[in-house]
Amino acid sequence: MSTSKRIAVVPAYNEEPTVRDVLGKLYSYVDELVVVDDGSTDATRSEIECFLPEHPRARMLVHEVNQGMSEAYYLAFTDLRQRLEDGELSPDDLVYTIDADGQHELAVLDELRQTMVAERLDALIVRRDLSTYPPYKQAGNWVMSTWATMWSGGVRYHDVESGYRIFRLGALAEALDYYQGYKYSETVEVAVVMARLGMRINNEILVPVPIFRSRTRMKDVVIDLAAMVAAAFRVTLRRPPSQPVPSLLPPVLATIGLALVALTPLALMRRAWVRRH
Numbered sequence: 001m002s003t004s005k006r007i008a009v010v011p012a013y014n015e016e017p018t019v020r021d022v023l024g025k026l027y028s029y030v031d032e033l034v035v036v037d038d039g040s041t042d043a044t045r046s047e048i049e050c051f052l053p054e055h056p057r058a059r060m061l062v063h064e065v066n067q068g069m070s071e072a073y074y075l076a077f078t079d080l081r082q083r084l085e086d087g088e089l090s091p092d093d094l095v096y097t098i099d100a101d102g103q104h105e106l107a108v109l110d111e112l113r114q115t116m117v118a119e120r121l122d123a124l125i126v127r128r129d130l131s132t133y134p135p136y137k138q139a140g141n142w143v144m145s146t147w148a149t150m151w152s153g154g155v156r157y158h159d160v161e162s163g164y165r166i167f168r169l170g171a172l173a174e175a176l177d178y179y180q181g182y183k184y185s186e187t188v189e190v191a192v193v194m195a196r197l198g199m200r201i202n203n204e205i206l207v208p209v210p211i212f213r214s215r216t217r218m219k220d221v222v223i224d225l226a227a228m229v230a231a232a233f234r235v236t237l238r239r240p241p242s243q244p245v246p247s248l249l250p251p252v253l254a255t256i257g258l259a260l261v262a263l264t265p266l267a268l269m270r271r272a273w274v275r276r277h
C-alpha cells in the first residue's frame with residue numbers, strides 16, 4: 001500500500017465560500033482530486049472551474065440538478081470502481097473523502113495515511129472531536145454511532161457520521177455491491193456494510209474540527225437510522241452462503257428490547273388514563 005495512489009473525492013453543494021480553499025489545500029496531499037458539483041445554485045461551479053486549469057491532477061464531475069450527498073459520492077465511487085475493473089487503478093489505491101466546507105483538518109492527512117498502511121486497514125473513519133459542538137448534535141451523533149455499532153456485528157463506532165475517511169479502493173468497490181445511499185445515508189451505510197463484510201475498520205483516531213456547520217435535519221437522522229438496518233439486511237441477503245456474515249439476531253432482539261422499554265411506560269400511562277375516564 002506504500003506506493004498506492006491517493007485519490008481525493010470532494011462532494012460540493014453550495015460551498016462557494018470555502019470550496020476553492022479546500023481544494024487548494026488538499027491538492028498537495030493527493031495524486032488525483034475528484035470534485036463533484038452536486039447541482040449547486042451558488043457560484044460553487046465557477047469557483048471549481050477557476051481552480052481546475054492550474055491543477056492538472058484535478059477534475060470535476062457534475063450533477064446538473066442537486067441529488068444529495070450520497071448520490072454525489074456514488075457518482076465518483078462508481079467511476080473509480082470502473083477504472084479499477086479496467087485495470088487502470090489498483091485495489092490498494094486509497095480514496096480520501098473530504099467535505100468541501102472546511103470541516104476537516106487536512107494537516108493530519110499524511111499521518112492518517114500512514115496509520116491506514118501500518119494497520120492494513122480497509123477503512124479509516126476519522127473520529128471528529130465534536131466537543132465544541134452543541135449538546136444536541138453530540139447526542140445525535142452518539143445515538144447514530146451506538147446504533148451503527150449494534151448493526152455492525154463487531155466494530156465499535158464512535159463517529160459513524162464522519163465524512164472524513166480513507167478507504168482502500170478494493171474494499172470500497174466491494175462494499176458498493178451492497179449500498180448506494182440516499183440523502184446523507186452514504187456515511188452510515190458504508191460503515192455498516194464494511195463491518196458486516198468483515199473488513200478492517202478504525203474509527204478511533206480523534207481529530208479536531210476547525211469549524212462548526214450543520215445542515216442535517218431530524219428527517220435525515222430518521223432516514224439514516226432506517227438505512228443502517230436496511231444495509232445490514234442487504235448484506236445478509238446478497239452475500240453468497242459460502243461467505244457467512246454475522247447473525248442479525250442480536251441487533252433484532254436488541255431492537256425489540258429497546259422498543260419494549262420505550263413503549264411500556266406509554267402503554268401503562270394509556271391504561272391509567274382509560275381507567276380514569
Ligand SMILES: Nc1nc2c(ncn2[C@@H]2O[C@H](COP(=O)(O)OP(=O)(O)OP(=O)(O)O)[C@@H](O)[C@H]2O)c(=O)[nH]1
Binds near residue numbers: 213
Ligand atoms: N447538505 C448537502 N451537502 C451536499 C449535498 N451534495 C453534496 N454535498 C456535500 O457533502 C458534504 C457533506 O455535507 P455537510 O452538509 O457538510 O454534511 P455533514 O458534514 O455530514 O453533516 P453536518 O455535520 O450536519 O454538517 C459537503 O461537502 C457538501 O457540500 C447536498 O445535496 N446537500
Ligand SMILES: [Mg+2]
Binds near residue numbers: 099101103163213
Ligand atoms: Mg460537513
